[in-house]
Amino acid sequence: MDIFNAIIQVLDSTIRLSVPLLLACLAGLYSERAGIFDIGLEGKMLVGAFAGAAAASVFHSALIGLGMAVLISVAFALVHGFASITHRGNQIVSGVAINFVAAGSTIILGQAWFQQGGRTPALQPGERFEAIIWPGADAARDVPIIGPIYAELISGHSILVYFAFAMVPFTWWVLFRTRFGLRLRAVGENPAAVDTAGISVAWLRYRALICTGILTGFAGAYLSMVQNGGFVKDMTAGKGYIALAALIFAKWKPVNAMFACLLFGFLDAASIRLQGTPLPIVGKVSVQFMQALPYVLTVILLAGFIGKAIPPRAGGVPYVKER
C-alpha cells in the first residue's frame, strides 16, 4: 500500500509539474506550426508569471492577475512578431532578445515596485487559484485503488490544470477542424500559397503569436499563482526550453505534446521523489541525471534515433514575396 501511495503521489506531482510545460508547449505549437520559431517561450512565461502575481497582489484578484499575465505575455509575443514578421528579422535572435528583456525587467520592476528582492508579495487567499475539490472526493478517498486516484489525481487541482488538459483536444480541433487551423498549418508549410490565396501571411502569423502569448501567459500565471504563492525571480528556470524540447519530441502534434510533457513532468517528479533514495538494481540516481534526461532524450530524438522530427517546412524563414 505504501508503494501504491507513493506512486499516486508521484503521479499527482507529475500532473502538477507538467501543466506549465504543457501550456508552454501548446503555445509553441501555435507559433511554430505557423512557421515562426519561438525560443522566447521562456521569457514570455516569465513575464506572464510576474505580471500575474503582481496584478493579483495589487488588485486582490486572481482573475485580474491572470488577465494581466495574458496581456503582458501577448505584448511580448507581438514584439517577437514585429521583429520576425514585420521586419523579417532572425527569429532565433529575436527569441533570445525577448528572454533577456524578460529576465532583466521582471527583476528590476519587481524590486522597484515591491522591494522584496525581486519577489512579489505572497499571494493571499482569493489572489491565487485554489484547488477544486470534486464532489465526493473526500468520501471516496478510502475506497481502495479508485478512491485515491479520484481524490488525488482527478480531483483537487486548480482550474488552470483542467484548462491545460482541455487545451489539448481543443488545439487539435482548432488545427484540424477549423478554417483558422487550416490556414495556420498552411502558412507554416508554404506561406506563398497562403498569400496567393488572398490571405494575409503577416496577420495570420500575428494571430498565431497571439495564441502563443495567451498560452504562455496562462503558463506563467500557473507558476506564480498556483504552484507558488507569488513571483520569484527566474522562476521559469528553463521550463520554456523544456517545453520547446517537448514540442520537438511531440513532432508538433497536440496529443503527442501532452504525452511528452507528462513524460518530462514525470522525470522531474521522480527526481524530486528519489532524491537520495537508492533504487533497486540501478542504485542511487543523481538528481542532475534526472534533470538532464529530458534534454538528452530530445537530442537523441533530434539525432533521428527514435523517429524523425520534421519541423514545419517554412519554419524560421521570414516570408518575402518573390520577385
Next chain:
Amino acid sequence: MAQAAIELTGINKSFGAVRANRDINLEIARGTIHGIVGENGAGKSTLMSILYGFYQADSGEIRVGGKPASIKTPNDAIALGIGMVHQHFMLVDNFSVLENIILGAETDALLKSSIAKARSELDRLEREYGLEVDPDAIIEELPVGLQQRVEILKALYRGAEILILDEPTGVLTPAEADHLFRILRQLKEQGKTVVLITHKLREIMAITDTVSVMRQGTMVATRETRKTTVEELAELMVGRRVLLRVEKGDAEAGAVKLAVKNLTVRDSRGVTMVDDVSFDLRAGEIVGIAGVAGNGQSELLEAISGIRHAVSGSVMLEGKPIDLTGKADPGELRDRGLAHVPEDRHHVGLVLAFEENENSILGYHDDPRYLRGPFLNIDAIMADAKDKIEKYDIRPGNPRLKTANFSGGNQQKIVLAREIEQDPGVLIVGQPTRGVDVGAIEFIHKRLIAMRDQGKAVLVVSVELDEIRSLSDRILVMFAGRIVGERGPEATEGELGLLMAGVEHQEAAQ
C-alpha cells in the same frame, strides 16, 4: 470583336531603379486565349502579378469587364474573377487536394461544410472540363502535371472567369503540355478568358488567338496569331534579327574523354532520375543533351561532376574511373581536368555575397597558385581575377565588387571564365545562357565552340532546343531519365520534339 475582359492602360512599375513595366497598354478580349511572350526579365510576370494583386502598379488603370478595378490584393483579383496558375505551384505539399482547394475559399469558420462543398464542386468541374484528380490525394505524392491541374481547379473553384497561366509548360512533358492545351481550349469554349505567359513561341502559335510581345518592360506589339510568324515574334522579342546559328566548322572528334556507362541515379526520395544512361564524349566535339526540364538532365550533370552520387554504372574520365559509390569529390575531379558550369549560378556556381575575385577561385581555392601555405595569396587571386575580367569583358570591371551587383550575363561570364581558364580537358555546362542577355549569349556560344576547336570535349545540357541545335555536333535526347535517341545537328525541331515527348519510348513500353 468581343467585349474586353481586361484593359490595362499606362501601367508603370518600378523595383528600386529597375523599371519592370513602363507604360503598358493591353486589351484582352473575352473568351479568347491571349499569349504574352518575351524574354526572361521582359516584365511579363510582373505585369500579371499586378493584375493578380500581388504587386501594385505605381501608376496606370486596370479595367475588368469594362469597369475600373482597384486590385490591391489577390483577394480583390479573385473577387473580380481572376485566377492565376503560378510558375512555381502555390500548393501546400503535405495537404490533400481538397485542403488546397478550399484554402482561402472556406465557406465558414469550420471546415466541415467547406470540404463537403468542395467535394461536390470538384465532381462537377471534373465532369465539365475533364479535370480528373483524386480529391484526397496528398499533393507531394502527385506527379507535376496533376499538381498543375490542382492549381487550375483552385482557380475555377474560386469562380475564375479569367485564368492567367505563367510559363505553365516549363515543367511538363510535351504530352502533358498537349493535355493542358486541350483543357485550355475547353475553358475557352465555355467562355473563359485565358492569358498564357510563355517564352516558347511554338506554344503561342499552337494555341493562342492573339499574342502580345514584351521587351525590356515595354509592350512592343500585339498581333493576331494567325497573321504572324515565329520569325516576326522572335524579332520583336529580342529587338533585332537573331543569329539562331553560330558560325562553326565541322567537328574533328578525337579520342574518348568521358565515357558514361549504364549510369543510374536516384534522388533523395529514391525516385530514379537517371536510368541506365550510356554515352561517350570525345575530344573536339560538343554533345548537347536536349529534353524537357526535369527529365534527369540536372541529375546526370550532378552525378558526372561528383556533386551527387550514383546508384550504379561507371564514368571514365580520360580512361580512369570516377568514384561514384561514395560521394566523389568535385575538387578531385577538377584536378583531373573536369570543369563544370552548373545550371544554377545563383546558389551553386557563385556565392553572390562574395566579391568577384573570391568567386573567381571558387572550387580552385585549393590550387597552390592561390595559396601560401594555409593562407590565401590575395595578390595572386586579384591579378588572376583582373586578367579574367579583361579576357571575358566582364562588366563592371571591378574585382572587389560584390557578385550580386553583376548582371546575369556577367555573372555567367565569371563562372565561364573561371572554368574555361583552368584549361580543362572536359567541360560540362548546364543551361549555358539561362537568364543571360542576348549580347552575352553570342559571346558564350562562341567561347564554347572555341573550346571545341581547341580539342576539348564539351557537354551541354539545355532546355532551349535552339541552343542545343546551334551548338551541338551530336544531340542526345533525354526523356524520363533515359537517353531515347541520338541525332546529328541537322535534326529538325519536330523530330527532336517527338523524342523529347518520349513518343517512341512510350510505344515501346506498351
Next chain:
Amino acid sequence: MSTPYAKLPAWADYGLIPLINLSVAFIVAGFVVMLVGENPFRAAVILVEGAFGKGTGIAFTLFYATTFIFTGLSVAVAAHCGLFNIGTEGQAYIAGLGIAIVCLSFDSTLPWWLTFPLAIVASALVGALWALIPAYLQAKRGSHIVITTIMFNFIAASIMVYLLVGPLKPAGSQAPQTRNFLAGAELPKLNWIIELFGAKIRSAPLNICFLLALAMAFLVWLLIWRTRLGYEMRTYGHSPKAARYAGISETRIIITAMMISGALAGMMALNPVMGDQHNVAIDFVSGAGFVGIAVALMGRLHPVGIVLAAILFGMLYQGGAELAFEMPAISRDMIVIIQGLVILFAGALEHMFRPYIQALFASFSPKSVGMQAVNGKGA
C-alpha cells in the same frame, strides 16, 4: 539571393546603422529606468563614470570585456559558417572542467607560465569537444544545431553541478566549488598597464587573458578572411550548395567551424577561473555565453567590431555595478535588459531603420543607391 536592400556607403553600413540601432536600445532602456522612478541621464553618467572614471573601473571594464571578446568571437566564427552556436554558454562552462583538472594537478608543481599554456589547451579542447557532438549531429543527421546546443547547455550545467557538489568538492567543504588554486595557477594581473597612464588601481582582476583575447581576435580575422579554411567556411555559410560544388566537405567544415567556435568559448573560462576567482565554482559563466550573441551581432561578426562591442558590454557590466550601488532601485539586472534590447535592435531588428537611412541617402545622391537592384533584376 541578393539582399532586398540597396547599397549604402560602407561607413553608413558598418557605422551609422549599428549606432542608430544601439541608440534606440539605450533609449528604450532609458524608459525602463524612468519606469522605476530614476533619472536615466543621471544613470548614464554614473554608468560611464563607473566604467571609465577611475583606473579600477577601467580595469574591471577590460576584465569583463575579455570574457565577452572570447564568447563574441565564438559566436561569430560559427556564424560565418552559417551556424548559430547558442551553446557558447555550455561550452565555456564545461571547459571549466578542463581548467580545473590542469590547475588542480599542476598548481603546486609548475609555475603559472607553464600551467597557463596547458590550461589554454585543456579549455579549448574541452570546449571544442562539447561543440563536436551538436556539430556532428547537424552534419550527419541534420539535427538543428540551435536546439541541440541549447540542450547541451542544460546538460553541461547538470554535469558541472554534479561534479561541483560531488567529486570536485574538497572534503568537508560546503560551497559547491573546487578548492582554491595555488600560486602556480594564478595568472599575472595587467593592472600595471593602466597604472602607466597614472591611474591608481586598488584591486581589479584584469589579467593576461586580455592579451590572449586580443591575440585571438587577430587570429580569427586571419582565419576568416585570409586563410583557405576561412574561405571555405564563408562559402558554406553563404551557400551550402556552392560549397558542395566547390568540393568542400559539409561534414568537415561544420565540425571544424563548430570546434573552433567551441574552443574560443572554452578559453573564455580561463579569464574568470584563473584570472580572478582561482577556483571553479557553480555558474561561473553566468550568462557570458549569451552576451557573446549580443557582442557578435553588434560587432557585425568582425573581430574589430567584436572587441569594441565587448568593451561596451564590459562597460555596462562594470558601470552597472556602480549604478546598482548609487541607485538602489536599479540592480545589475538592468544590464540584462540592455543586453536583450541590444540583441533585439542590433540583431532581430537590424533592418528596421535601413529603409529610412537609404531614403535619406537617396535624397542626397540618387546614384549611391539602387545600383544593386538594377543589376539584380536581370538575373
